[in-house]
Amino acid sequence: MPTLAPSDYLVHLAAISTLICYLFRDQIKLRFFAALGDALLTGYYYFAFDKPLWNGLVWTVANVIINVTMIIILLREHRMSLLTDHEMTLFRCLETLTPGQFRKLLKIATWHESEDPVQLTEEGAALNKLYYVLDGNITIGKQGRVIEREPKMFIGEIAFLRDKAASATVMTASKSLYVSWDQAELRALLKKNEDLKNAMSSLLTTDMADKVARA
Known part of the structure; x- marks a missing residue:
């Protein structure tokens, strides 16, 4: 059985995180695990190869930024404590x-x-x-x-x-x-x-x- 390099675990963790995100209807939880999956996949594209896979890496980073931005917006929308x-x-x-x-x-x-x-x-x-x-x-x-x-x-x-x-x-x-x-x-x-x-x-x-x- 082939031995996995430490960086190889990133792709499996990324896949697991992405699968977990589909279990939630709550947009904040869904987007958190989607962002986590893409962040792990970004690490895989960067560390697992002799030269980083820039094409894939750019899009995973973009997905992380979008999801993190939406999480911030959703958290602001849910914050009702400042209402009079x-x-x-x-x-x-x-x-x-x-x-x-x-x-x-x-x-x-x-x-x-x-x-x-x-x-x-x-x-x-x-x-x-x-x-x-x-x-x-x-x-x-x-x-x-x-x-x-x-x-x-x-x-x-x-x-x-x-x-x-x-x-x-x-x-x-x-x-x-x-x-x-x-x-x-x-x-x-x-x-x-x-x-x-x-x-x-x-x-x-x-x-x-x-x-x-x-x-």
């Missing part, structure tokens, strides 16, 4: 969003706290914002009918989804906390992030269905 209490409350309300998706949405959000009633929308008028009310009851007026709703709901979602005027006049309570997104900026963000677009569509559709059920 209000941001964490909003994150829990938008339950279909991943931490990374939520942070993207948060970057273009504007927070509002008011001690007086605020009119968010006017029935039939153009609307360039999407709102989410976190605290303070909401008064909704439509076709002469006025109803009051509890917070934790989107306002202006129909106008946003259909690109039309507001379907109702909405007022906040005397004390309220809400978030707004500029429609144009939000559309641009969703256009670049298909997964976020799908998650937001699900949230807005569910929100509309809840409103209909409570009407």
Whole structure:
């Protein structure tokens, strides 16, 4: 049986690490073992031959860099400890969003706290914002009918989804906390992030269905 040189073990360890990576659904663990496998394979290409196999080595190094970069990005997306209490409350309300998706949405959000009633929308008028009310009851007026709703709901979602005027006049309570997104900026963000677009569509559709059920 031939004796393996110390450098020969690298290729076997690389193969084992690569096989292990396929056992994980978690992207961080998967990419860690993929990067480890390529790092070991890089060592094999460099040490196992009289002259390093530069062609293969360049690509394994590139794979290591890509995977390590993605691990850093994923770790940043999973780090939610820096969120404020209000941001964490909003994150829990938008339950279909991943931490990374939520942070993207948060970057273009504007927070509002008011001690007086605020009119968010006017029935039939153009609307360039999407709102989410976190605290303070909401008064909704439509076709002469006025109803009051509890917070934790989107306002202006129909106008946003259909690109039309507001379907109702909405007022906040005397004390309220809400978030707004500029429609144009939000559309641009969703256009670049298909997964976020799908998650937001699900949230807005569910929100509309809840409103209909409570009407």
